[in-house]
Amino acid sequence: MDRARHIRNYDLHSWAGITLGLIVYLVCFSGSFAMFHYEIKTWEDPAARIAVSDNPADINEVYLDWLNETVGSSEIENLSFSFPTAHAPYYSAFVRYHDENDAHVNERQRWDPNTAAPLATPWREGGLSEWIRDFHRDFMWPNILGGRTIGRSLVGIVGIVLMLAILSGVIAHTKIREEAYSMRLKRSQRLKWQDSHKVVGIWGLPFFSMIAFTGAYLGVIVIIAQLVSAIAFKGDIERLVELVLGAPVEASGQQVQMISLDELRTMQHPESGKHPISVNMRNYGDAVAEFDVLYHGGNTLRHFETVRMSGALDNSTPPTPVRQEFATGRIADAVAPLHYGTYGGIWLKFLYFFLGMGMAVVTALGSMMWIERRKHGNEGTKSLTFYNRLGYFNTGIVMGLPVATLSIFYLDKLYAGAETGRILATGWTFFAVWALGLVYAWVRRDDYRTTRELLILTGSLAAGIWILNGTVTGQWFFQYLGAGHSSAAWVDVMMLIGGLVSIAAGLLSPAERLDKQARRAKAKALAEATEMEQASLPAE
Amino acid sequence: MMGLLSIALAFLGGIASGVLLVRLMTDRPRWMGVVALVIMLVGIIGGVVFGFPASPAGRGLFIFGVVSALTAWTVAAPRLTSVILWSMVAALLGSSALAVIIPGNFLAVGIGVALAVSFIWVGFQFWCYWDKHGWRVASGLIAISVISGIIAFTVPPSV
Numbered sequence: 001m002d003r004a005r006h007i008r009n010y011d012l013h014s015w016a017g018i019t020l021g022l023i024v025y026l027v028c029f030s031g032s033f034a035m036f037h038y039e040i041k042t043w044e045d046p047a048a049r050i051a052v053s054d055n056p057a058d059i060n061e062v063y064l065d066w067l068n069e070t071v072g073s074s075e076i077e078n079l080s081f082s083f084p085t086a087h088a089p090y091y092s093a094f095v096r097y098h099d100e101n102d103a104h105v106n107e108r109q110r111w112d113p114n115t116a117a118p119l120a121t122p123w124r125e126g127g128l129s130e131w132i133r134d135f136h137r138d139f140m141w142p143n144i145l146g147g148r149t150i151g152r153s154l155v156g157i158v159g160i161v162l163m164l165a166i167l168s169g170v171i172a173h174t175k176i177r178e179e180a181y182s183m184r185l186k187r188s189q190r191l192k193w194q195d196s197h198k199v200v201g202i203w204g205l206p207f208f209s210m211i212a213f214t215g216a217y218l219g220v221i222v223i224i225a226q227l228v229s230a231i232a233f234k235g236d237i238e239r240l241v242e243l244v245l246g247a248p249v250e251a252s253g254q255q256v257q258m259i260s261l262d263e264l265r266t267m268q269h270p271e272s273g274k275h276p277i278s279v280n281m282r283n284y285g286d287a288v289a290e291f292d293v294l295y296h297g298g299n300t301l302r303h304f305e306t307v308r309m310s311g312a313l314d315n316s317t318p319p320t321p322v323r324q325e326f327a328t329g330r331i332a333d334a335v336a337p338l339h340y341g342t343y344g345g346i347w348l349k350f351l352y353f354f355l356g357m358g359m360a361v362v363t364a365l366g367s368m369m370w371i372e373r374r375k376h377g378n379e380g381t382k383s384l385t386f387y388n389r390l391g392y393f394n395t396g397i398v399m400g401l402p403v404a405t406l407s408i409f410y411l412d413k414l415y416a417g418a419e420t421g422r423i424l425a426t427g428w429t430f431f432a433v434w435a436l437g438l439v440y441a442w443v444r445r446d447d448y449r450t451t452r453e454l455l456i457l458t459g460s461l462a463a464g465i466w467i468l469n470g471t472v473t474g475q476w477f478f479q480y481l482g483a484g485h486s487s488a489a490w491v492d493v494m495m496l497i498g499g500l501v502s503i504a505a506g507l508l509s510p511a512e513r514l515d516k517q518a519r520r521a522k523a524k525a526l527a528e529a530t531e532m533e534q535a536s537l538p539a540e
Numbered sequence: 541m542m543g544l545l546s547i548a549l550a551f552l553g554g555i556a557s558g559v560l561l562v563r564l565m566t567d568r569p570r571w572m573g574v575v576a577l578v579i580m581l582v583g584i585i586g587g588v589v590f591g592f593p594a595s596p597a598g599r600g601l602f603i604f605g606v607v608s609a610l611t612a613w614t615v616a617a618p619r620l621t622s623v624i625l626w627s628m629v630a631a632l633l634g635s636s637a638l639a640v641i642i643p644g645n646f647l648a649v650g651i652g653v654a655l656a657v658s659f660i661w662v663g664f665q666f667w668c669y670w671d672k673h674g675w676r677v678a679s680g681l682i683a684i685s686v687i688s689g690i691i692a693f694t695v696p697p698s699v
Contacts, residue, residue: 004672012623012669163662168669216658224632225654231636232650232697243646326645328652 006172013168017366020161022397025363027158027215029401030136032356035341035349036491038087041129043488044412046473048124050113051484052084057116059091060260066118067284070107071097077104082278083265084113087487091116127422128412131430132405140427149223156219162212169201176202189448189513190372197365200358207355208362214339254287257313269295269305270321277304287312292322299343301334346490364398368447376520384524388445393438395447399454400437406461407433409495413472448513456506463499466492555611580609614682619674626681627664631657633685636692646697 001009017024033040042048063081078096082088091111099105110119134140134148141151173179180202183195201208233240242248264279272295280292289311294304309319324333337343341352371394374380375387411429415422441450469492470476477492583605590598614621639646639653668677 005670008669008672012666160658160661160665163658164665167662167666213658217655221654221657224635224657225650228632228636228639228653228657229650231633231692232639232646234693234696324647324651326648326651328648328655331655332651 001171001174006174009168010172013165013172014366014370016161016165016168017363018370020158021165021363021367021370022394023154024158024162024165025360025367025398026401027136027155028356028360028363030132030405031211031215032353032360033405034133034136035352035356037129037133039487039491040132041087041126042485043469043491044126044128045124046475046488047119048087048089049475049480049485049488050089052086052089052113056084056091056113056265058262059111059116059265060262062111062116063091063093063261066093066109067095070109071095074098074100074105076284079281079284080278081261081281083276085277086485089113089485090119123419125419125422127415127426128408130423131408131426135430153220153223156216156221156223159212159214159216159219162208163216166205166209166212170205173198173202190369190376193365193369193372197362197369200365201362204355204358204362208359210338211356211359214335217335218339249283249288249290251283251286252288255285256287256289258285258289258311259291259309259313264291264293267293267319269307270319272298272300272305274298274305281311284311293319297337297342301330301337301343303333303336303340303342364394367394367398384528391447392441392445392450395450396438396441397434399441399451399458400434402458403437403454403461404430404434406458406465409465410461410468413468446512449511452506452509452511455502459499459502459504459506461499462495462502465495465499555607580605580612583608614678618678619668622674622678622681623665623668626678626685627661627668630664630681630684630688631661633688633692634660637688637695640692640695640697643698649698 067079074097076095076097078094080094082092084090090113093109094106096104096106110123111117112119131140136155138148138151138155141148141154170176179195179198181199183199184191229240229244230237261279264276266275268275274295276293276295278294280294281289282291283289291309291311293307293309295307297303297305306322307319308322310317324330341348368391371387371391374382375384375391380387408426408430411426415425417425437454440454441447444450444453466477469488475488477489480486481489481493483489583601585605587598587600587602587605590601592598592602610621610625614626635653635657638656639650642649642653664681667680668674671677
């Protein structure tokens with residue numbers, strides 16, 4: 001590769017990193033926590049910490065009464081029912097219908113799995129778990145700025161930028177084999193960052209590439225694919241939808257008895273033997289009613305397995321699995337399980353968590369190196385003050401995010417307002433604490449110390465989560481670690497371990513930066529200050 | 541017919557004005573650049589005020605404003621425009637064209653193309669910096685977009 005091309009490629013890598021690196025960091029960091037969305041959901045809601053019996057109470061009659069009472073003779077648009085699972089240990093139903101004023105109405109209900117009694121309202125809303133999952137998924141993009149689809153597209157574009165940064169990074173590093181083993185821990189801070197950036201980047205390359213591609217696909221490509229198909233069909237969306245989803249079946253008007261939900265609950269998947277988690281129903285109560293029964297994909301590269309069957313009790317048509325039998329369909333089916341790590345157990349999630357954090361660290365180190373090279377090298381064209389300010393901003397964003405993420409665990413347990421306002425309070429707390437981190441970095445004016453101190457604060461917040469949980473809910477993790485609903489206990493344990501490791505890392509690192517660059521920067525800043533002072537003195 | 545003619549005129553006028561505006565921005569005093577920007581904004585805002593997309597006048601003004609802004613931006617910074625905008629447009633329209641010309645079940649082909657879009661997009665972006673001629677990439681991407689657009693909007697999909 002000629003030198004000019006190498007420089008252009010290197011510029012592409014560093015500019016892709018510096019312009020969107022912090023957003024990539026944000027997506028990677030929040031994604032690592034979003035992996036544990038279900039576990040956090042159990043942690044946040046003490047009512048969800050119940051073991052689901054193998055033989056829960058019958059629900060069909062109770063459900064039919066609720067449906068008749070809620071919908072009456074109105075036209076049902078959408079109807080679904082979920083069976084109790086470890087992370088949502090209750091029966092739940094959703095119906096969307098047209099009321100007499102032709103308005104769309106959504107109604108939900110939950111029932112106790114052991115008694116089939118309706119669960120008392122208001123139900124606990126998922127402020128913390130919802131924020132952690134959706135901030136990664138779509139930045140909780142507000143409706144006044146275009147809504148969640150815009151946010152999701154932006155996250156997808158981050159995946160595209162990450163793919164570009166990976167491609168240009170691999171090409172920029174010509175000695176990739178040597179760099180994979182090069183870690184000069186006794187040298188300067190900048191070299192340590194540089195080596196860590198390369199080593200973590202190279203060893204995590206297959207995972208990072210997979211996450212970038214699947215993230216881009218789930219974020220923006222799914223939206224673009226709809227646009228591509230719409231263009232290919234010259235705007236004939238009805239024909240396109242019919243081709244993809246099949247022609248909708250019109251109701252016959254003949255009322256028949258439906259298969260009982262209690263019978264459906266015991267219906268095992270023909271291949272995996274698993275029990276269903278939910279069912280989507282069309283034309284409910286009609287002779288042509290169709291049920292899509294969903295099962296967990298388990299250890300396969302499919303998020304869900306779907307079986308389609310007639311809803312009519314006396315229909316003898318056998319259930320058929322709904323699958324894309326062509327190669328591209330199977331690859332597309334594998335995208336979501338690969339991204340979310342659902343094809344393995346909890347240990348795979350931990351592996352994803354560490355690799356995801358590694359990706360966040362690589363991007364953060366990249367931006368730190370970019371600033372450092374301009375502060376102490378010959379690449380910068382602006383003043384030292386400018387790069388110092390850029391450094392404070394970078395440190396505040398990078399180190400403020402973990403503090404903000406952990407602070408909303410505290411809000412979740414200490415929140416005393418209405419359930420409907422929980423998500424708003426979570427958002428405000430998150431951004432307020434993050435902004436405080438930024439202010440702290442700005443006031444402290446020392447990137448190294450800010451990083452060290454905020455790391456210790458992050459560790460302290462994480463290590464205190466089990467005390468918070470135990471004090472507020474009365475459920476101490478050591479009492480129910482072996483129970484059938486131990487997810488919340490494991491959240492406490494992992495936070496405690498992670499917190500102690502962070503505190504130790506912070507305390508064991510030197511109190512101030514000791515390398516040559518730091519001494520040179522201090523001297524340079526002192527010289528700049530003296531120069532400015534002398535310039536401000538009146539001439540004799 | 542008159543509607544198509546007015547769109548074509550607005551389009552060509554936009555390109556011409558975009559090129560002219562860049563020349564003014566680079567060769568003349570800076571205040572002319574401000575005038576150029578104002579003309580573009582007047583086109584876009586005027587289009588909306590005159591009833592874009594329903595009225596022909598609004599449509600013409602809007603297209604004139606957008607095209608002149610895109611042309612000016614591309615002429616001023618071909619590589620940057622390509623990496624941000626034209627690579628995306630070319631990937632989108634190129635994928636649409638692939639979806640209609642590859643024979644077979646549309647669903648299977650469509651999913652395959654969707655899986656490939658991100659690679660095509662990133663490939664185009666990378667090309668912007670791999671090639672030493674910024675203009676070659678920009679014109680290549682615009683040409684791909686135009687040809688793909690014609691194919692995608694005229695060839696029926698295989699079902």
